[in-house]
Amino acid sequence: MMTEATVQQTASKPDLNAPLAVEVNDLTVAYRSKPVLWDVDLNVPTGVLMAILGPNGAGKTTLLKSLLGLIPPAAGKVQILGQPYAKVQKRVGYVPQRGSVDWDFPTTVLDVVTMGVYGKIGWFKRPGKADRTAAMGALARVGMENFATRQISQLSGGQQQRVFLARALLQDADIYFMDEPFQGVDATTERAIIAILQEIKDAGKTVIVVHHDLQTVEEYFDWALLLNVRAIASGPVGEVFTGELLRQSYGGKISFIEDMQRYRLGEDAAALQSSARDLPPWESWGGGEG
Amino acid sequence: MMLLDWFSDYTLRTVILGSAILGATSGALGSFAVLRRQALLGDAVAHSTLPGIVLAFVLTGTKTSLVLLLGAALTGWLATLLILLILRQTRIREDAALGISLSIFFGLGIVLMSWVQRQPIEHKAGLDRFLFGQAAALMREDVILMSVLAVVILIMLILFWKEFKLLSFNPEYAQTLGLPVRRLDILLTGLIVVSIVLGLQMVGVVLMSAMLLAPAAAARQWTDKLSKMVLLSALFGAVAGAIGTIISSSVSHLPTGPTIIVVVSVFVVLSLFLAPERGLVWDWRRRYAQRRSFAVETALVNLYQLAAQHGSARHPHETSAIEVMMGERARKALQSLQSRGWVQASGTDLWSLTEDGEDKARQLMLKEMH
Numbered sequence: 001m002m003t004e005a006t007v008q009q010t011a012s013k014p015d016l017n018a019p020l021a022v023e024v025n026d027l028t029v030a031y032r033s034k035p036v037l038w039d040v041d042l043n044v045p046t047g048v049l050m051a052i053l054g055p056n057g058a059g060k061t062t063l064l065k066s067l068l069g070l071i072p073p074a075a076g077k078v079q080i081l082g083q084p085y086a087k088v089q090k091r092v093g094y095v096p097q098r099g100s101v102d103w104d105f106p107t108t109v110l111d112v113v114t115m116g117v118y119g120k121i122g123w124f125k126r127p128g129k130a131d132r133t134a135a136m137g138a139l140a141r142v143g144m145e146n147f148a149t150r151q152i153s154q155l156s157g158g159q160q161q162r163v164f165l166a167r168a169l170l171q172d173a174d175i176y177f178m179d180e181p182f183q184g185v186d187a188t189t190e191r192a193i194i195a196i197l198q199e200i201k202d203a204g205k206t207v208i209v210v211h212h213d214l215q216t217v218e219e220y221f222d223w224a225l226l227l228n229v230r231a232i233a234s235g236p237v238g239e240v241f242t243g244e245l246l247r248q249s250y251g252g253k254i255s256f257i258e259d260m261q262r263y264r265l266g267e268d269a270a271a272l273q274s275s276a277r278d279l280p281p282w283e284s285w286g287g288g289e290g
Numbered sequence: 291m292m293l294l295d296w297f298s299d300y301t302l303r304t305v306i307l308g309s310a311i312l313g314a315t316s317g318a319l320g321s322f323a324v325l326r327r328q329a330l331l332g333d334a335v336a337h338s339t340l341p342g343i344v345l346a347f348v349l350t351g352t353k354t355s356l357v358l359l360l361g362a363a364l365t366g367w368l369a370t371l372l373i374l375l376i377l378r379q380t381r382i383r384e385d386a387a388l389g390i391s392l393s394i395f396f397g398l399g400i401v402l403m404s405w406v407q408r409q410p411i412e413h414k415a416g417l418d419r420f421l422f423g424q425a426a427a428l429m430r431e432d433v434i435l436m437s438v439l440a441v442v443i444l445i446m447l448i449l450f451w452k453e454f455k456l457l458s459f460n461p462e463y464a465q466t467l468g469l470p471v472r473r474l475d476i477l478l479t480g481l482i483v484v485s486i487v488l489g490l491q492m493v494g495v496v497l498m499s500a501m502l503l504a505p506a507a508a509a510r511q512w513t514d515k516l517s518k519m520v521l522l523s524a525l526f527g528a529v530a531g532a533i534g535t536i537i538s539s540s541v542s543h544l545p546t547g548p549t550i551i552v553v554v555s556v557f558v559v560l561s562l563f564l565a566p567e568r569g570l571v572w573d574w575r576r577r578y579a580q581r582r583s584f585a586v587e588t589a590l591v592n593l594y595q596l597a598a599q600h601g602s603a604r605h606p607h608e609t610s611a612i613e614v615m616m617g618e619r620a621r622k623a624l625q626s627l628q629s630r631g632w633v634q635a636s637g638t639d640l641w642s643l644t645e646d647g648e649d650k651a652r653q654l655m656l657k658e659m660h
Contacts, residue, residue: 032381065462068465068466069465069466070462070465070466086468089466089467089468090468092466094463094466096460096462096463100460100462101459101460102325102459105325105458105459105516106325106510106513106514106515106516106518106519107455107459107514107515107516108514108515112459115455115456115459115460115463118452118453118456118464118467118469119467119468119469123449123453124449126451126452127452151514153514167463171467
């Protein structure tokens, strides 16, 4: 696992000369005067595949939504690709949490994917044939071309996630934000999704993913942010994904964490995660359904 | 009177046309209200229009539809603001906020209306038609006004179709695309409020939310496409409006609003049960067929396994032997197997597999293993 990750990192290094993909300074987000994010600083270089990690209620989804301009900050500044969000929104792709929409909405798979171009075709216009062809292409990329006319209520969780990914791919963005894309999907879908995320990264684009399976972090990602209301650490996975920093992020509740140094991190990570479930009170807003 | 007479009677034709237009408008907009889970908001707004209607009458002294409906729209809008204010400033949840706003405004409306009844104001009679609606009071000018507004609403829906669709399905995503979600939300909610206010004359404040909700709920059953749902919902609303009006005008003392609602409720019930795919009847049929085919397959495999213990797949067994394994369903299942040629009856109450049945049983068992 380690060697694979190392290979990936040397294969396509983050471009440190390009403008930062994400630059966050002193970001604070509060909900009813309770801070959900506190004084977060974050620099993400272009061309990385980054995981946002942290226990439930750490504010992972809130951070993602703040980056996307969906939640107004109480304080601080966010820049995407060197500019405020409004200036670059056409270069940003978004995959929301699967559970955030009503999958019984009367529409088809192709129609949902085509929504990816709604920001670009302008007022009073309908998506044309070229848009639908492009949408079919995006569906083919996620292996769902045979589902184009399917009603969305007939999809499995993994298929729903692929549809959302295809919609974001259609946006042909330079930076992608994804909220728990592996949540409740089957193993095949997970492999298909991560392969696409690697492709995006290899094309020099940036992908930022809210993630909570600590076991797969080293295999999937080359950059990581450890978050627990504050930004604990961010940087290359090799530097950030250490026992000491994980303990800071996931809290001192976990007694076995001392054993971490002795075992392979991946094996402990699962146990660490399961014991970190019963965490802070802001969950209902920060990390849940959003 | 014969049915044809209804259409040749000028006044009645006006009334029926008006009801159909109102039904179509609230049906079309109701689709969005239902999909955006704003049905309760519709109810709160509808009830909150009552004080506006009464105040508009008291202040202007006219019962012109336009004036009264402007009053209705005003207090309906104020109620919406109150709901938003409660949600933003307090920790009260949405359902409670809607309830609070509804009771305050509706209560105020009832108080005002009772007060007006006891005042020596001229022409005050007929104001209470807004409680349960009275399509018969629709004038030619009303119908023209409603037609104009209905066309405006239709044009808006066509112009902002893709935005309204995305706003209803996934507003956050719409916002990340750079669409002005807040303004679109105000526009769509505004159109819903307009359709509520227009519908008041037909079904009244008390039942208006049903006129918004019922056609949409019925239409949803028949289609999986938003455009078809909106069209069908408009059609249901129009037909219910027309039929309800005809019924209530042919039977004396039958109030229009409730009659229309009863008609549209019939649509809903029929749709819930009969619509293909989503209808309950089809659901039951599917489940029955599934249980049945499962029982048949089980009987086949049981017979095979029993026979195999005797060294031959064709060894016959009695019904009771299969009944031991799968209960009373066995006899029916065996008969069904016989009609498919997989099982043959030999002697009295003895069953054995045919060659085809043997193959089929092996296939099923293989499939189970994988």
